Amino acid sequence: MYQLYIANKLYSSWSLRPWLLLKQLAIPFTEQLVPFGEGATQPHFLQFSPTGKVPCLHDAERTIWDSLAITEYLAERHTGVWPQDDDARAWARCAAAEMHSGFFALRQQCGMHCGVLIEMAQIDAALQRDLDRVAALWQEGLSRFGGPFLAGARFSAVDAFFAPVAIRVRAYQLPLPTPAAEYAQRLLNLPAMQQWLNEALAEPWLEPSHETEILAAGRLVQDLRQP
Template sequence: MLTLYIADKNLSSWSLRPWLLLKMLNIPFEERLERFEKDGSTFKKFQKFSPTGLVPCLQDGDITIWDSLAICEYIAESHSKAWPKDKAARAWARSATSEMHSGFLALRSQCPMNCEMQSPLTEIDSALAKDLERINQLWETGFYKFSGPFLAGDQFTIVDAFFAPIAIRISRYSLPVNQRCQDWIDLILSLPAMKEWLVGAKLEII
């Protein structure tokens, strides 16, 4: 069975992505949750299972895969539904996923994921506004080309998993998006798997 190492559900956006994908594809796996340490020992602790000292990290027998995108690509090798079946949708989804993996730095830095915090942002600077504009544009392109309700068609795929933490951020910080994008956020937050993650996040701080 696959073993997925993750960190705090309340804070770890990177952990959420492969965890949510595995849940949505009904792939059995063992969850290993390792909490962040406040004394600076997290890296050393995580190095026991991850070569980078970071999460997420997937173990499949004697095979170790680290980095959220590499993990999702590894999953896709054995599970064809991880990416859209349509070639054009798959190409778009891969491009959008890669953009999320390496971009949107202002949104990430100014609005860190915190599932249990509700803190509307009263001021949006130019860098954050640019990220939000691009997200609206990118998601709208997916909806227009592939008809939704998910980003690349009628099924949840890796691209939805990668933007799922953005759904949490936009919701918790009350960031402006258009109605169609808000509908996707509402859909993602209503998924049973996402609700399970959010319950776990809540239990961490009780």
């Protein structure tokens, strides 16, 4: 059975992607959660990941790192990771790759946090460009392939790649046009996403650098975590 190594559900957007994909497609796996330590480097992650980063998938003696590589590895072994339709599959791969390698302002200014609601101090031009692109991309997929997911009627890897954006939209109350906002909420309502969020809120670990970075984005409106 696959072993998926992840970090704190409260913060780890990269971990969420393959975790959600495996859950939504009902692919059996065991979760190995290793919390972040303090600081930018995580030497204890080198015990299971050659890069010292998460996520990392173990399949017997084989190690697969990086969320996009894990997705393609799973796609070679399981149906439903990517859409069956050629056009939808090509679009979904492009959109997922764009998320994987882009949206730097969104990542840097709105770090993922499942446990707080923030009122942004400002939305600068770079962040607004990212939000505009997210909205355009989501609306293109929904209109072109009929929804309710980005590449058609069924959840696929492209939805998993944008799931952390849905959490950011909620956490930072980011403005999106109605179709995009409704799609973000649709992702948040998935049972697997609800499981991730609930388990994130119950985590006993806090990582100071993540907390400081996130609270620097604006005014704390509400802390959703359990005392």
